[in-house]
Amino acid sequence: MTYRLYYWDGLQGRGEFVRLALEEAGADYVEVTRGDEAAGLGTGAMMARLGSKDEAYPPFAPPFLQDGELIVSQTANILFYLGPKLGLAPRDEGLRYVANGLQLTIADMVTEAHDTHHPLAGNLYYEDQKDAAKVRASDFIDHRIPKFMRYFERVMKQNPASEDFLVGDALTYVDLSMFQLIDGLMYAFPRATKRFGTQYPKLAALHDRVIARPRIAAYLASDRRLPHNEACVFRHYPELDKTAR
Structure with a gap:
């Protein structure tokens, strides 16, 4: 169906x-x-x-x-x-709850990324809260991106089944979501994520492996994949981007 x-x-x-x-x-x-x-x-x-x-x-x-x-x-x-x-969940039922926990943590970070450009109120335009957005984005770049990404990098390193995936020994929806999270951060904060590959090598490698998957590659090249834009969750405002400390 x-x-x-x-x-x-x-x-x-x-x-x-x-x-x-x-x-x-x-x-x-x-x-x-x-x-x-x-x-x-x-x-x-x-x-x-x-x-x-x-x-x-x-x-x-x-x-x-x-x-x-x-x-x-x-x-x-x-x-x-x-x-x-x-076929994108761990076979082990217990690990499915682990995957769900990781997905919820990704969702937390997505919300924080959104709040860099809407720190005061969702009903206000970005232009009405630019000063607060600069403060929020600076903290996000200096503290929140490293905190979340160090955690996810550690999860991969400590995955007993395979260091190539976030949970279990095969690709799951969590790995696809991590690709999207990283892709969105790279779009929104290109200066802040310039050294992402050296700071978080396992996550960067996962990002690249997802891109190379045949169906994902075909999707990304198609018109079904909508472009990033400044009406979305991940937005690129140059004044909010800076080199990470």
């Missing part, structure tokens, strides 16, 4: 973490907001789902995934659901 992915058209955002898993698995899916409204798709279809007063347990916000009659919301929860179905 075809999966239906609901996320904002024109944005990678948090939906990209789900797209990467679907693309790597070669899964059959439809990006609802990028579809034809005449076929019951488009942004209006997503908004109708979000605003439904008849549906039990409506999602709060995108991304959310429809599989038959089931609606699964929240990025980490979607990936926890999809992982075993797509």
Whole structure:
């Protein structure tokens, strides 16, 4: 059955973490907001789902995934659901909870990356909080990126099954999400991440291995892969970027 992915058209955002898993698995899916409204798709279809007063347990916000009659919301929860179905979760059930914990930690860092350009309020424009954003971004570059990345680098080094992956002995959705996190940071903070490969060699190698995977490489070269932009989670504002200490 075809999966239906609901996320904002024109944005990678948090939906990209789900797209990467679907693309790597070669899964059959439809990006609802990028579809034809005449076929019951488009942004209006997503908004109708979000605003439904008849549906039990409506999602709060995108991304959310429809599989038959089931609606699964929240990025980490979607990936926890999809992982075993797509062959992108550890075979060991206990390690699936480890993977979910790592995914939630990635989600924490994504939120902090977003808050570098919206440190005061999500409803304010970036231009209304630029001074606060400079303070937040400086702290993020000097303290938060190293704290998170040192942790993830250590997780790879201490993985008893394989130092090539974050959890278990084969690629999982967590590895794909780590690629996206690193890719987003490199876009948003090119100066701060200039020495990423020497500072975090195992994570950098994982990033490059994901790019080289045939289905991911084909996806990244296609028009299905939306470009980074300044309406998204990871935004490049030169005034917020600086060389890491």
